Amino acid sequence: MTAPDLSLWAAARRRLWGDRGARLSLAVLALIALACLVGPVLTGHSYERISYDYPRTPPSLQVYPRPETIGPALERLALRMRVRIEDVTVGADALRLTLAADGPVDDRVLTFFARSDLFGPAAVLGRAEDGRRLTVRVPLRETRFLLGTDAIGRDLLTRVLVAGRVSLALGVLATGVALLIGVAYGAAAGTLGGAADAAMMRLVDILYALPFVFFVILLVVVFGRSLALVFVAVGAVEWLDMARIVRGEALAIRRQDYVRAAEALGVGTGAILRRHVIPNALGPVLAYGALLVPRVILLESFLSFLGLGVQEPMTSWGVLIAEGARSIESAPWMLLAPALALVATLLALTALAERLRAALDPRG
Template sequence: MSARDLDDGASLALRVRRRLLGDRLAGASLAVLLGVALACLVGPLLTGHPYDRIYYDYPRTPPSLALYPRPGTVEPALARLAFRMRVRAEDVAVGPDAVRLTLAADGPVDARVLTYFARSDLFGAARVLARSGDGTRLTVEAPLRRTRFLAGTDGLGRDLLTRTLAGGRVSLALGLMATAVALGIGVAYGAAAGYLGGRADAVMMRLVDILYALPFVFFVIMLVVFFGRSVGLIFLAVGAVEWLDMARIVRAEAMAIRRQDYVRAAEALGLTTAAILRRHVVPNTLGPVVAFAALLVPRVILLESFLSFLGLGVQEPMTSWGVLIADGARSIETSPWMLLVPACALVATLMALTLLGEGLADALDPRGPR
């Protein structure tokens, strides 16, 4: 690359940066995206809940800042435990950090039944404080397991905040990787077809039309049959299709650009086709390309949701925003937070991507911001 190319690249980057810094809406959108990405990256490590941990005592728990278990739920939980242990819970005293009670039965109480406390999500390992002479009554104490569900739990009792953040990793990674593939293939293919024109353009675009005619779902099913289900397979399937729209958009822009005077001057100076594409055609298509790329990320996320709904996408215990929204939609009447939490994360990301795409389109427009 020549020194002039480096200067052109530096001036383009400087101009884009200056325009973006002057666009407050685009800057706020970029801050939101960085915040969402950072939360999805480190958030699951800070919530205190593994994304696949099932709390059997907390299914469909509403969001709350308070600690669980609530005072009114301890005694019913003890009654359920006593029923499973085939004893009676008597003289229950619930403290701030522990619960004390007497386990009574018609015959001697086996101390091994205390393991039920440790298996519960509400209590820790219990210890015997006193035993009656005939062994029919045990006074025990068990610590309370305090936990918090800021965004509630899902139908199985898994922390929804942790699963939303962990699902954001999958959705954002898939959206960014598929968009990168679409940009890499679509921009190069469309720019070459639009600039070359004639028979080369006709042959290249007929190939695009043939790929458009292939049924996408059938293509994914065939990949699953031969290679099995995986996140990498989704990336391959989506990336192999989404570049087609990008190629058409870039081709239309390239066909208009090749008639400009500066392109004809470059041809008259003897620049090669590759140099003209690199220095004149591709840079002048970046505005609509970036705007489309910003919209392609949410489109890929929604497409992944559709594949997961069909059972061809992300599989349990892994999750994604699409899977969580599909699960929440089925429980919206009884547990609306299961839909609202991942939907709010997705909507915030989509709006930020859209506004940032518009800001980048204006910044990359050689005619200046609109």
């Protein structure tokens, strides 16, 4: 008979932890967050580094460069160095080749190898007496692209993980701001009641009537495109629903006997808000807040898809999905990778929010 002795929060925590779906959702979210946090350090690629020799490279577990790509790459380098490449021997981790020209070969042309995405710095092994032939050893620069590359050769796995940092951070921060403003505003309106409540909610109705996309476009025209602008735009509208929800809860709590007793004892409005209204409204607030995170992430993705959100070189899942949609015929993996990451995150957050709502329901 320990269950009746549990508080509402302790009982909700026990129900939530006992739900297999809730544990699975938490595990998925934890894995995604951990991958986005530490993954870019482990991929071996910078999210903004362009590999000009690997544009639109499909996903693969194999190590690059592949043997069939070495010959064309050497031909391109030979044109830039204005030499002929002869006697090429491909080893396990390096090439041995001869550079030939009509005149003496300048050692400075060897820097073209180091600038390539396929080769490392070349070392001179021998030189003809007239300087027209140069034998060099060129190491191969091994790399992998597990999710392929984008249109200009940037590693897609690294960019998806970095984009996850931006999307998740924006979702959590914007949700926190929406909760802070919406809870304070809605609780104040519901507790004050009367003319103050009517005036405050008419302001919410006016803000609801503003076209969101036009509002964002106006901000972009005035302030330019930036990540802070996306945060302001999302936070400016997402607190409205929260204010209405908390206002309804506050109106119901205001009619409770313990609130009337506090008013009869002379407790001020601010103290009633802190001690009674906000604590007793936290259940629906937390449940809606968990649903608000995927909504904010989806909204940011929509803005970035329209070109009004995160800008290069920074990226987000919405930016990657927009880029992938433009290249879906030639490089479908550019769309699939960020889309799957976004869908998995949204499904896990939505499932967790539903189970959190059920766990906080005292009738459950």
